[in-house]
Amino acid sequence: MTNLAVDLPGLRLKNPIMPASGCFGFGREYSDFYDLGKLGAVIMKAATGSERFGNNTPRVAETASGMLNAIGLQNPGVDKIIESEVDFLSNYDMPIIANVAGSTIGEYEKVAAAFNQTKHVHALELNISCPNVKEGGIQFGTDPNMAANVTKMVKQASNLPVYVKLSPNVSDIVAMAKAVEAAGADGLSMINTLSGMKIDPSSKRPLLANKTGGLSGPAIKPIAIRMVYEVKQQVSIPIIGMGGVTNAEDVLEFLLAGASAVAVGTANFQNPFICPELIDELPKILTKYGFLSVQDAIGKGAILYE
């Protein structure tokens, strides 16, 4: 029997599949479809210090093999998330990763520290890469010094392992990865969406109310694979890979590039059962390509082609 388990800082995953932040809400809607306890973990929608109302609509637009979104981190604030959503998710047998966002370093620290109070959150995903908000997010994720600084401060504020979610909207992703690793990051989460735009010919205006949005879906998978591969060669902390996963071969591709676990985003919208289906299919794909376990496949693509 193929072993799907993976141990990462703070996370004992029974399989490497988890829904990506922002694409799964807090799991309630998908709990109507299947037992969330089947998931390797769940990454919650971003939490900010207080309630955030997000951007105007339209907030999504379909593109070739993908979609643009500009939700704008709408969420009820960290206290309500802990009180209501973490409490709900704790009913399921899987680790919970909290996505931490903010406009200032102080807000990041506050949100991270708030999760110290709950025993049900097992790790933080530091969101320094959201392209859809004017303040915070991306401004921390495109400057290595700022990324290192916010990572360091959050590490000091939190007693949980911190996975830093990197933005692909940079010229040197390796420099960003090295900077946050040096600042104490326990792992990386990559990649977030690519900044993009769509203009409606009939109105002659950008289709999204926010004008620009984050591109996700199969269109970005080759970029994500390349970035995971490059970063894996240069850092020693584990990577949760994501970007355009739609089938079990995509999962294996991320593992081969060097990811230790894989998050699934946009594909949840097309098929709400995608995560459990990938978990069921992964053993067959691993066996097909000669791997005995998930652990066995991690980074093998890098070794084979060097």
Add this chain to the structure above:
Amino acid sequence: MRKEIMYIQSSKSIALDTVEMVLKNNYISQTAVPGQFLHVFVEGHTLRRPLSIADVDREKETVTILFKKTGSGTKQLATCQEGMTLDVLGPNGNGFNMDNKEGSSILLIGGGIGVPPLYYLGKTLVGQNMKVISILGFQSAESVFYVEKFQSLGETWMVTNDGSYGEKGFVTDVFDKIEAFDRYYSCGPIPMLQAITKKLEHKQGYISLEERMGCGVGACLACVIPKANNRGYKKICKDGPVFHAKEVTL
């Protein structure tokens, strides 16, 4: 709501760029209520398409949807023919509130591709011994559909922007010509709904909204509408698509 396979029993063009598709499926036909929608997967596209339910026949186990060919997804969907199947999430969302007293007089106001969900609603209301008056607005004669179906439910007023069919103008232009009613239900473009909710401010009414959707189940927060007199949003896919006219800010 479930993820189901629906068999296409028929597909035909019924007006300019407008397709009527009859789909067979036991679960969805037995559970759908007026105002709900189907979230339809279209081959080669990342996002599903939300399409309102225009009619249901529980005995024949069929659900009818109407859609306008406006983009690549709906154009692709229009190529699907009888005998093929569709991957559908449904029935999604909440339907129209039909807490009516027998004999109530109901006004239905539809605009363009917002007309379809009002037909299943009207049929259901007539079945509950309500009196139904309909006002249907289209851009021009070539876009008009379902006239006889609505006429079979009761008094029906037709309006086109260019006057090529029925009255000329907007749906609100014929309000003075209809008799008193107890409640209204409306679906159509936002400017039309804004005009209606303003003109009928003193009446109890329900509106069905449309917005670009991501997940269609309430998780992604793409299709939101601001709450009335309150900060924050309602989710159109999960809390709606039908709202009390005073519940949201258009």
